[in-house]
Amino acid sequence: xxxxxxxxxxxxxxxxxxxxxxxxxxxxxxxxxxxxxxxxxxxxxxxxxxxxxxxxxxxxxxxxxxxxxxxxxxxxxxxxxxxxxxxxxxxxxxxxxxxxxxxxxxxxxxxxxxxxxxxxxxxxxxxxxxxxxxxxx
Amino acid sequence: xxxxxxxxxxxxxxxxxxxxxxxxxxxxxxxxxxxxxxxxxxxxxxxxxxxxxxxxxxxxxxxxxxxxxxxxxxxxxxxxxxxxxxxxxxxxxxxxxxxxxxxxxxxxxxxxxxxxxxxxxxxxxxxxxxxxxxxxxxxxxxxxxxxxxxxxxxxxxxxxxxxxxxxxxxxxxxxxxxxxxxxxxxxxxxxxxxxxxxxxxxxxxxxxxxxxxxxxxxxxxxxxxxxxxxxxxxxxxxxxxxxxxxxxxxxxxxxxxxxxxxxxxxxxxxxxxxxxxxxxxxxxxxxxxxxxxxxxxxxxxxxxxxxxxxxxxxxxxxxxxxxxxxxxxxxxxxxxxxxxxxxxxxxxxxxxxxxxxxxxxxxxxxxxxxxxxxxxxxxxxxxxxxxxxxxxxxxxxxxxxxxxxxxxxxxxxxxxxxxxxxxxxxxxxxxxxxxxxxxxxxxxxxxxxxxxxxxxxxxxxxxxxxxxxxxxxxxxxxxxxxxxxxxxxxxxxxxxxxxxxxxxxxxxxxxxxxxxxxxxxxxxxxxxxxxxxxxxxxxxxxxxxxxxxxxxxxxxxxxxxxxxxxxxxxxxxxxxxxxxxxxxxxxxxxxxxxxxxxxxxxxxxxxxxxxxxxxxxxxxxxxxxxxxxxxxxxxxxxxxxxxxxxxxxxxxxxxxxxxxxxxxxxxxxxxxxxxxxxxxxxxxxxxxxxxxxxxxxxxxxxxxxxxxxxxxxxxxxxxxxxxxxxxxxxxxxxxxxxxxxxxxxxxxxxxxxxxxxxxxxxxxxxxxxxxxxxx
Numbered sequence: 001x002x003x004x005x006x007x008x009x010x011x012x013x014x015x016x017x018x019x020x021x022x023x024x025x026x027x028x029x030x031x032x033x034x035x036x037x038x039x040x041x042x043x044x045x046x047x048x049x050x051x052x053x054x055x056x057x058x059x060x061x062x063x064x065x066x067x068x069x070x071x072x073x074x075x076x077x078x079x080x081x082x083x084x085x086x087x088x089x090x091x092x093x094x095x096x097x098x099x100x101x102x103x104x105x106x107x108x109x110x111x112x113x114x115x116x117x118x119x120x121x122x123x124x125x126x127x128x129x130x131x132x133x134x135x136x137x
Numbered sequence: 138x139x140x141x142x143x144x145x146x147x148x149x150x151x152x153x154x155x156x157x158x159x160x161x162x163x164x165x166x167x168x169x170x171x172x173x174x175x176x177x178x179x180x181x182x183x184x185x186x187x188x189x190x191x192x193x194x195x196x197x198x199x200x201x202x203x204x205x206x207x208x209x210x211x212x213x214x215x216x217x218x219x220x221x222x223x224x225x226x227x228x229x230x231x232x233x234x235x236x237x238x239x240x241x242x243x244x245x246x247x248x249x250x251x252x253x254x255x256x257x258x259x260x261x262x263x264x265x266x267x268x269x270x271x272x273x274x275x276x277x278x279x280x281x282x283x284x285x286x287x288x289x290x291x292x293x294x295x296x297x298x299x300x301x302x303x304x305x306x307x308x309x310x311x312x313x314x315x316x317x318x319x320x321x322x323x324x325x326x327x328x329x330x331x332x333x334x335x336x337x338x339x340x341x342x343x344x345x346x347x348x349x350x351x352x353x354x355x356x357x358x359x360x361x362x363x364x365x366x367x368x369x370x371x372x373x374x375x376x377x378x379x380x381x382x383x384x385x386x387x388x389x390x391x392x393x394x395x396x397x398x399x400x401x402x403x404x405x406x407x408x409x410x411x412x413x414x415x416x417x418x419x420x421x422x423x424x425x426x427x428x429x430x431x432x433x434x435x436x437x438x439x440x441x442x443x444x445x446x447x448x449x450x451x452x453x454x455x456x457x458x459x460x461x462x463x464x465x466x467x468x469x470x471x472x473x474x475x476x477x478x479x480x481x482x483x484x485x486x487x488x489x490x491x492x493x494x495x496x497x498x499x500x501x502x503x504x505x506x507x508x509x510x511x512x513x514x515x516x517x518x519x520x521x522x523x524x525x526x527x528x529x530x531x532x533x534x535x536x537x538x539x540x541x542x543x544x545x546x547x548x549x550x551x552x553x554x555x556x557x558x559x560x561x562x563x564x565x566x567x568x569x570x571x572x573x574x575x576x577x578x579x580x581x582x583x584x585x586x587x588x589x590x591x592x593x594x595x596x597x598x599x600x601x602x603x604x605x606x607x608x609x610x611x612x613x614x615x616x617x618x619x620x621x622x623x624x625x626x627x628x629x630x631x632x633x634x635x636x637x638x639x640x641x642x643x644x645x646x647x648x649x650x651x652x653x654x655x656x657x658x659x660x661x662x663x664x665x666x667x668x669x670x671x672x673x674x675x676x677x678x679x680x681x682x683x684x685x686x687x688x689x690x691x692x693x694x695x696x697x698x699x700x701x702x703x704x705x706x707x708x709x710x711x712x713x714x715x716x717x718x719x720x721x722x723x724x725x726x727x728x729x730x731x732x733x734x735x736x737x738x739x740x741x742x743x744x745x746x747x748x749x750x751x752x753x754x755x756x757x758x759x760x761x762x763x764x765x766x767x768x769x770x771x772x773x774x775x776x777x778x779x780x781x782x783x784x785x786x787x788x789x790x791x792x793x794x795x796x797x798x799x800x801x802x803x804x805x806x807x808x809x810x811x812x813x814x815x816x817x818x819x820x821x822x823x824x825x826x827x828x829x830x831x832x833x834x835x836x837x838x839x840x841x842x843x844x845x846x847x848x849x850x851x852x853x854x855x856x857x858x859x860x861x862x863x864x865x866x867x868x869x870x871x872x873x874x875x876x877x878x879x880x881x882x883x884x885x886x887x888x889x890x891x892x893x894x895x896x897x898x899x900x901x902x903x904x905x906x907x908x909x910x911x912x
Contacts, residue, residue, distance in 0.1 A: 090372060091409070094407070098404065098407060101403070101404075101720075101721075104720070104722065105720065105721055105722035105723070106722070107722075108718070108720075108722040108724055109722055109723050109724060109725070111724075112724035112725045112726065113725050116713075116725055116726075116727045119727060120727075123730070
């Protein structure tokens with residue numbers, strides 16, 4: 001035989017729905033359920049918001065990091081520039097001295113050639129002023 | 138000359154660490170090694186081909202076993218040696234197979250490895266300061282030296298028959314040590330640099346040494362350790378030097394810098410690189426390209442470009458390796474010639490251009506550039522020498538070859554001990570009918586071998602000197618009988634010598650001292666030289682064999698314009714002579730144009746015009762030249778006039794006397810006597826049957842023994858002249874108040890001489906000569 005139990009009292013409410021909890025408890029649990037859903041929604045929203053914030057921050061952070069590196073690089077370059085310029089100056093100086101040496105070489109060559117030109121001019125002059133030399137035909 | 142550099146992208150370096158050394162294989166592939174324990178193979182264009190092998194230790198040095206010829210390279214086992222930082226060295230074949238590893242060769246690292254030139258022995262130097270000699274198979278032969286300091290570099294000296302030296306560094310010093318300790322050869326040591334010496338190289342052709350060190354200088358030394366050049370200090374220490382195979386230039390490597398210098402020290406060109414310190418430089422066997430090992434792991438390739446030759450109105454230049462441009466300055470026209478492969482050697486002169494590429498030889502006539510003659514060559518041509526009708530080409534496979542300008546092979550002279558790898562342009566000379574080569578084999582460079590090209594048999598005349606001969610040059614003018622050889626010996630004395638006469642005893646004559654360089658003119662017999670820094674010209678060096686008294690007159694020295702010591706004469710065409718001074722500048726010197734005209738006139742036998750020319754110029758040198766040429770050509774009249782102009786009264790008298798001799802042979806003999814050719818004069822007379830004249834000649838020369846000899850030989854003919862000789866001898870002895878003590882003459886002591894009979898005989902002889910001549 002089925003015996004009604006105190007703790008599991010099955011009742012009917014006013015709409016003739018079968019109820020396990022009594023009306024009061026049911027109402028409260030329903031409320032709890034609603035509040036919980038609301039809460040999870042809010043938490044979700046918050047999480048999205050935080051994600052947005054985080055990504056924005058990340059982008060910013062990266063940009064800052066880049067700028068920082070750039071700045072360091074620039075600073076190094078400025079520091080190095082001095083050295084580069086010095087070595088450039090040195091390079092150019094060696095280049096200049098090399099070109100000078102080359103110039104000297106060419107000058108010597110030119111000098112010798114112009115000397116020969118003079119000699120030949122003198123020769124032509126002497127040949128044309130005095131008696132023409134015998135034709136060597 | 139410029140350098141064209143091929144470099145790799147810095148993000149694509151094959152060596153992940155320092156590249157320590159590079160070496161070209163015989164088929165022109167580069168093998169590089171480094172601290173990343175790998176060996177890489179590259180082609181000529183600087184493209185990496187493959188990794189050859191890995192090593193167990195850091196590699197410090199690489200050197201290929203030298204192969205003399207291309208052919209030998211293909212047949213022989215190609216091997217290179219690697220030095221390791223763990224004290225080992227390994228022999229590795231071309232494919233990368235390890236033939237042998239010698240462990241613990243040195244305590245600490247093996248720093249340098251070097252094969253000798255024959256490829257029979259290996260020298261290694263280590264951090265432990267020990268120098269060891271190994272056999273071809275890696276067997277220890279000897280420990281040559283033990284120094285306290287690390288040996289950074291070692292190299293083999295020019296090999297000779299008796300000795301073989303090894304040069305190595307020890308701290309700031311350089312040491313030359315003979316391989317075999319004999320009494321004659323001594324070790325030599327000298328302080329070379331103010332810092333540690335890092336690299337040293339010794340060229341077998343020029344025999345010059347180049348060294349570099351941490352003091353930022355490079356220096357050139359001769360083989361006796363005398364300093365020839367010292368550079369200004371660089372900003373960085375110089376880490377490598379290397380001779381080009383022909384010994385004319387060397388490469389210098391420093392931090393981000395590669396430089397090409399002449400053997401006299403001045404720099405052709407400098408190029409910046411991205412290599413870091415260049416630790417090692419290697420030239421290809423043809424000397425047109427080099428590779429450098431960079432401290433940042435890069436292997437840098439460099440080509441020599443923009444080389445240029447000039448001759449008269451033509452300038453020929455190579456811009457790219459395969460393209461050649463010929464520029465005619467007079468007409469301002471240019472011609473471009475393209476070749477299929479790399480140009481290795483080329484020479485311009487005597488109206489021809491000869492170009493040797495890697496596989497072919499092209500012969501151009503400067504009149505027509507479109508129709509060259511061409512033939513194939515077997516090996517890298519190491520030398521081209523031109524003369525008027527023929528040219529000479531030398532390579533290690535076929536030796537010395539003589540061609541005409543149609544490309545026909547005329548001769549291929551050989552002699553035992555001929556090794557072309559030890560010959561350069563100073564040791565070989567060519568003229569139209571003869572070539573000469575310094576014998577560096579048996580004669581150890583103390584003799585010159587001459588090859589007559591006109592005779593079919595390859596008879597070799599040899600001129601032996603008492604000292605090493607450094608340079609030879611054959612005259613270009615005239616027929617074979619006019620051929621003269623000028624040579625410079627180790628003391629820098631210049632000698633002249635008649636060749637091609639077939640005489641056993643060459644009559645050498647010392648022409649000048651302290652000669653740096655000498656050259657014959659291209660179409661006369663003029664000779665120029667740089668003596669003691671002065672430019673000196675001999676208008677007619679043949680005067681030595683005509684009348685030595687006149688030699689000073691035929692020589693001119695440019696006093697006012699000193700060219701400086703150690704200048705090299707590049708060429709001497711026409712009246713123009715180009716001289717390269719020690720600082721690298723090319724100065725042009727000229728000689729008087731009058732001798733040239735004189736040569737031309739003499740060539741045409743126009744003696745009348747010669748006299749007029751000399752009278753016009755009014756110069757002793759011209760008259761002296763004319764005397765020489767006239768006597769040589771037996772032109773007595775002209776010689777007499779010229780001698781009169783020189784106010785050489787005694788010689789004019791002699792000429793007058795010569796003119797009075799009735800027979801042609803007698804005159805010729807008298808002229809030969811003037812040229813001091815007693816033997817020739819005698820043989821002329823004897824051939825003509827002028828016995829009395831020959832005997833009288835010897836009597837006049839106080840050559841009593843020979844006079845008597847001739848007289849005795851001839852005693853059975855109609856007239857015996859023994860009495861004449863004896864009479865003159867007695868008269869002579871009476872004159873100087875001496876007693877006869879010559880046993881040959883003592884046996885004629887009792888001979889009675891009838892003066893009347895003797896005179897009669899002499900008169901008869903003279904009459905006979907006159908009669909004979911009339912007939």
